[in-house]
Amino acid sequence: MRKFGLVLGLGLAVAGQAAAAETSGHLVMRRLTPEQYENIIAETFGRDVSSGARFSDQTREGGLIAISASKTTVTGPELEHFDSLARTIAEKVVDKGHRNALVPCKPASIKDADDACARQFLTDVGRSLYRRPLTKDEADAIVLAAGDAARTQKSFYDGLAHGLAGLMISPDFLFRVENVKADGTLDAYSKASRLSFFLWNTQPDEALLKAAEKGNLDTEKGLAREVDRMIASRRFETAVRAFFSDLLMFDDFNALSKDAMIYPRFTQQVIKDAQEQTMRTLVDLLLTKRSDYRDIFTSRTTFLTPALGSLYRMPVPKTTPNMEPADWVEVQYPENDPRAGILTHASFVALHSHPGRTSPTLRGKALREILLCQRVPDPPGNVNFTVVQDSSNPLYKTARERLNAHATEAMCTGCHKITDPMGLALDVFDGAGTYRTTENGAAIDTSGTLDGVAFKNAVELGNVLHNHPGAPKCLVTRLASYGLGRVPAAGEKTWIEAMQADFAKAGYRVPDLFKSVATSAAFFKVANEK
Template sequence: MAVARQYLVGASAILAAVGLGLGCGDSSSDDDPDGGGGQGGGGIDTFTLEPAAGGIRVLTSSQLRYSLEYILGVDAAAGFEVWSDSQLHGFESIGAAELALGSNDISTLETEVTQAVDAALLDVAHLAAFVPCVQSSPDAACYTTVATELGRIAWRRPMEADEIARLVAIAEQGQTWGGGDFDVGLKYQLMAVFQSPHFIYMPEIGEGEPGMRVLGPYELASRMAFFLQHRTPDVTLLDAAESGGLADDEGIRAQARRLLATPEARRGLDRFFGELYLIRDIPLVSKDATLFPEWTESLALSMQEEMLRSLQDVVWTRDADAREIFTSEDTFVDATLAAFYGVTGGGAGWTKVVIPGGQERFGLMGKAGLMARFAGNDETSPTKRGRFFRERIMCREIPAPPAGVDTTLDPPTGPMTMRQRLEPHRSDESCAGCHALVDPIGLAYEHFDGIGRYRETDEGLEIITADESLGLEFEGPTDLAQIARDSAAACLAQSFWRQSMGHVETDGEADSLALLEESFAEQGYSLQSLMVELTVSPAFKRVGEPK
């Protein structure tokens, strides 16, 4: 493990030291004996930062595809698929920080890069936007230009002389082999560029004091771009890194805001939510066709789109309080979903509507797609729904089921509600400990059947939604929406933290995370602001020793 030194300083000292300058109402003034201005968590009267270990992260398959899309063009990158991205602790970005590539991955990388480069060379116009000489003056000097200029974009840092020489030598060897054809030399040069670990891995090593290393401007640019755009930094960001534009927080914020205004940021956030809330799974869910003949891939795709549009509405269209994700009664429907939810007004495209009639569909947990995802093929699953609520909305761990336990529910002897069938989870001591954490929450959503349809009754019997679960008391989805709202800020901040930096938050980062949560609150729980402020967090800009 890396050796990390701990810094324990007064708040004003750290603010000065890291140039943080809270800016938006300084709630942690030294004059305030409670430090944090009395705002929860005991405040921050001293600030400790022990950055998480540095090292390398491998780019995920989609990060590589989007990066190649930027550099080589959309057509060249289409279908680029190299390895399966393993999630660790719920995030592919954490897997990317810890796991190695296998030998066959390296072989597949060569195959895929070759295809992408071949496709890019069919029309060099896209490449020429970065290195005009490939079109205007394809001569020996152009190989040096490509190595220097395109190399800098692909490797996300200035090229060193020996690297340029090596890439030029490969190009010349290729040109000779290709009978003098410039493009043949270019092909092998690009293959060397895009198979290189300097392209495949993102180093976060920094420099400076042991245990408190500061990311260099190019490393910071990469961390920002892969977080905010899910791809390699663009030329503007690299230029900012080169010219000192990322040397202070205002410069970083300005670039972060610029990146967030791009379509790539929206696509990246869709991916993030797709992973966090398992939205990406919805079209893959299968249902018992005899019980749910309505369940089709096209309905599932509409449900997936509904969830993404609802999130986009909060984050991008309105830049609203992110806690609405769990409380809003608005949703988006196309014609298929309008009929499904029983609302009028669904036209040819997508329409924002309020679901009428006391269905208690609030935010994420009210979405049919989520209810369908967390259910069985043939019935609901209060356990899965409750577990999702605890883990992904409240960020709490749920104990695993004990080994060797028969988890079968007794067959219904007559009409029984799911609540009645789950009764053994409460009465059996070996089950009750864990199921008390999740089942009561899930049972509150029993008005939504296995594909998320509203139903008045279960097997013709009354559905009871009121319950309590370890200190949480609720009448039903309305109260749970408020409970979700209360947990949402901290859990969202934690989730963005993990995804953006590729590790589970450490004890040494607790103050930095708390500071981020404070700024999230101060800025009206705007997720755009959260993402910007994350990039200027002291922990975002620093790493410990390389792992």
């Protein structure tokens, strides 16, 4: 342990104040996500200084990775990874191919330290990486370290790279550390960071930092102006994608595997394209067309590639020359088509299935938990699943028959009633997402009810979900949690309800919802806890 560790610990104990009341929400220090890390590096140094950041595991809390990012730290192996990554990036930034573009000054001698030039570069870059200007002490320390390194290695640029690497493994970079002013409110740079990570999934740009400097973010008008500018920017799409990718659990695709004998069309390409299909559909509907959020459950417009065409058994022509990657084709399903809305995308039905068969239960559970924010209890520990799992049993040809047989056990019936009716409507999509009308030769019955409203098939299920009051409410709760990095506190219920009402009143426009969150007082709230 560091020798001053104990002293510090005591100091903290003295500085600590009363714990926050549960009603107020509190300040959280969030770890960067790998995407945010990569975005910041690309924004600061350009795309060709690529990174490859990763954290060992990403858990989900309250339905979101974004919340667990407020609770995780950087482990030893992770820091080793970031140290190595930082040095690789730093070496690239100062190499002969990049230094002229990225380092704003020339040293007096490339074989020796040049504190003035190092200071200029490191404070510049530091402002971008730390999302705020470096303090004088920070700047002095890193310039000194870079100078020491330059002298030891007899190379200005080697020294500079060491200094830069130091910035990139610092907690001020790897975590979103926020500063609180003497009056207990969030300082302007921390506000700028909250905004930019929420609306762009990356660090603030120079204009936002300037706005923060000038105090613009502290006025309602100034804040609204910046939020509007940010939502109008192309970067907003990045944030919308990041949010939905988190919400829809697309990180689970990394661990998804299908039985190759049963689903031979579920190729690596399909795994990539299935996620992108949904993302493009969402971006098109919610951003490009500014449609009603609820249309994502009913829309007959989507985007496909030839690989998805093979999976869905639909003609999707390639539009690019042979040997070149396929482009996306906008597709309009006809009125009588069995597909509509994101529930019928492979990204939903294949993700929430077993490797070799569908799962009405998993699909129904995902629908309730992800899209309606409801909690479905886990199955008890001692359940016999044999009947459900054996899809070759001639007695029970369809999943519905198997689940009925299973649910005759009283302790299962209750839960399966909650999940299965919606899942069974989707059972015309096999475990990979291919449409079918029969299973083992028997017709698939897709009728059911969701919270008392009846539907005949998957398309009608989409309509029911579209009209379910819980769906847009759930989105508001999730987006607020995503923005705050925590589950909203009990005292924030009124705020959430107000946003839910506004969302409905304004026609369920998602960009407006982002704005509601980003301009609310709760979004910038600071804990009493210190």
